[in-house]
Amino acid sequence: MVKFNFLFKVLYIGFVTFMIQFDVFAQSKSDYYNSPLPLEMGDKYISLISTFNSNKQEEKVPNTFISYSFSNASDSTPVSKTIYEFDAYNRTTQAFNFNWETEAKDWSRYRKNSYEYDEYGNLALSVTYQWDAIAQKWKGTYKSEKKYDTSGNVLSSYFYKWENVLNNWVGVSKVESSFSAQNQFTQKIAYTWNTDSNQWEESTKETFHYNQQNDLELYTLYNWLDEWVAIRKEEHNFDYTNNTSIQTVSIIDASFQNWVNDTKYEFKYDESSNVIEKIYYQWISYEWLSIEKEEASYNVHNQLMVKTEFKYQYVMGWIASLRTQYTYDQDQYNVEQLVETWNTEQQEWDNNQLYLIAFNENGRQINKEKYVWEKGEWVGASKLSQSYNSIGYLEYQGVYQWSNSTAVWSPNHKSYLFYSEDDILLSNDNPILQVTVFPNPVKDFLKIHASQQYGTLQFEMFDLKGNKIIQTNDKNEINVQEIPSGYYHYIITLDNSKIFKGKLIK
Template sequence: MKKITTLLLIVFAITVQGQNKLLSSVVQYNVGNGDWQNGNGSNYEYDSNNNLTLETSLNWDNGTNSWNIGDKNFYTYNASNKVTENIYQTSNTTTNQLENSFKQTFTYTNGRVTLIQNYDWVNLNWVIGTKSEIAYNGNNFPQTASTYTWKGTQWDNEYRETLTYNANNRVTTDVTEKWDGTQWVNETKTVFTFTTNNKILNQKSATWDVFNNLWVQDGNKSDYEWDATGNKTIETMYNSYNGSTYQSKNEYTYDTAKLMSSFAHPFKDKTGFDYLFEDAPFVNKALGYTGYLYDTATTTYTSTDRTLYNYTSAITLGIEKVEIADKVITVYPNPTKDFLNIKTASNTTVDKITVSDLMGKKVLEQNKTNQLNVQNLAKGMYVLQILVGDNKETRKFIKE
């Protein structure tokens, strides 16, 4: 396997767009001895209002030392610069083409999202699968999000989230309930705490103990550190799996002489509540971040990966094709009630799995595993981001 030892070996194409846009990002993995290997990346394109219109995900091919397209996300906006449609295209290994896979549409009332609908691409048509209806409190902040599944003739209750706020209009609790056929039943809860400057300090999750009728912390939490300007500097994550807790963190770097608002970038709030649970991370120009995994035996952190942001160039494609057959990832069973298996054609171990709900909130993350325990997730549709070596893929699954 060829090692990439310096940033000079990352192939970029200089664009004529200047340096006022974040044009690409590259994820590299630490392969030891001071060497970093390209893994995956993204190119970003914007409209005249600096709205992200296209994110192209790319994968590094070690055999050809070139970048190949993995998938694409297209965004459409209204006159208020809020996203109205997101279409996700992924690779079809049979036809060797990108094709429609998943779509979300956003409906606004008085400038606020009130309806999110989710579609799957089936037999060359968009087929509705789920929808979320969002209700607001008297301060115009989201209070409940109720999700329904289309059963062919009617919408069935699946789950709902209820948010509680403090006096500064920051979310303090997010409670998810599932529909058991006759009533709503508690399932998961996330509790948020804040600094005296109203910056998020940590979030902790808990599951509902149906036998004792109480909340039990499940060991999953995130801690945050911020600098005086308001930039996120460190995010430390604790993930519990099979009785063990895995600790990792991301450390961010900035050009403090420049403001992020001076650049078009993909972190712009697209819906009006993208940063409802966590603060917008960047005030100054973000340069990237390094990921670390904690070793309990040595009580030290080891760098595992890094993400680099580039404002002057986009990634140059080698061969515009989908991933080769030995990188195909299969997720099963889908739908599932308890465990989700991730299988690669070459039977390699998945490096990292991140699960997000359809509102974009991260609900679960695991490292070095090919099986995910989703028993504690609420019913509904989720998005998986799967990292295997130099390959990143996105999949959806339904928790029953």
């Protein structure tokens, strides 16, 4: 039995596929890891882990996840495994995928992804390989190359596939983009590869024009027909005085000479720029006809309180169809969502779905239950339960469905996540580095304090794939409110020479 000298090991048991099927997971997909599983903590489980965590103590142990299928709560069968390798900046450099061979009772490799980064930490190259079991070697399948500007905007993106006959990479598509000083798209041109001429050929072009407030004013889509021909445009008109805007979509007619109205959206905003009304129209028989409408209200914290959806009927006018009410606790966490449908006959709202959400003291979601209204009562549908370790890392996740026969929550998928000892270096204050990054976990604003004198400070933040999320200079407080929840790596550079690295949780 291999001896383990690490506290936890990242073991992601399954991913997004199953989660998407349950709208109990209403938050960002990146917040969750799907888990087909039940594998209980026991000798069999530890033994299984030890088969691929046999590295020496001083070597880096790759992060790994395994997915499981099962027939009952005590019968689990491995399905797939992925092992990740990282560079010195904790960016993924390789990911190896394995399938479980039931008869052989062993893992068989089938896919590999490799990643390379530019000098700024942007993902520059990703290559996918398939394992050739006969030739016993990796064979290329797809490749993606990207180039960025100094702000991290993607200037060009190339996509290739491996051609076995030519024994070489062959172009599939590429996109070239340009940006304004405000890092907004100004133009995107897409190309496809012509295998006859072995050249890139223009396909589509998108142009973006903004007003003085940097709001998108005109978007135009072109097709290449020996020259660029506009085929679709979106016009945005803003009335900042009355807090309204109109988005009109037009398409070119068959003669490619005249613009024809297609769809239109009208928006109304409150003083905090929250959308309080949205109306959708279609151009039918030479006039705009109302189709759908949404109305919304917010509390003093700009949190959505009520959203009501309407359908337009020619005789009756606007008819309510769906309403969602949101409830928040004293810490402003959304703890309840009530979905109702409009009963036209009774002229009242009927219960439809109910979501109950719980958070721990650090604001991390620990439970979300979905109920449906059946025969005058709420009946369980699905549930997500999560728990975290002492430093805020997700360590357990369970997906359940309601069992009508036993009237209890029945496990469907489970995840147990483990983290290596290296990950425990995550802390608010590192006396060796003499740099403090706090709070960690962070919710709104991240603060940086260095106990030593310095001239310049650069802060860079990356997701687990190595994509740069934030780059700032000479700021000791950083706004991370718009960053999705998850795990991140950061690099702090003092005076362009002293580099400090760490990890944080949002």
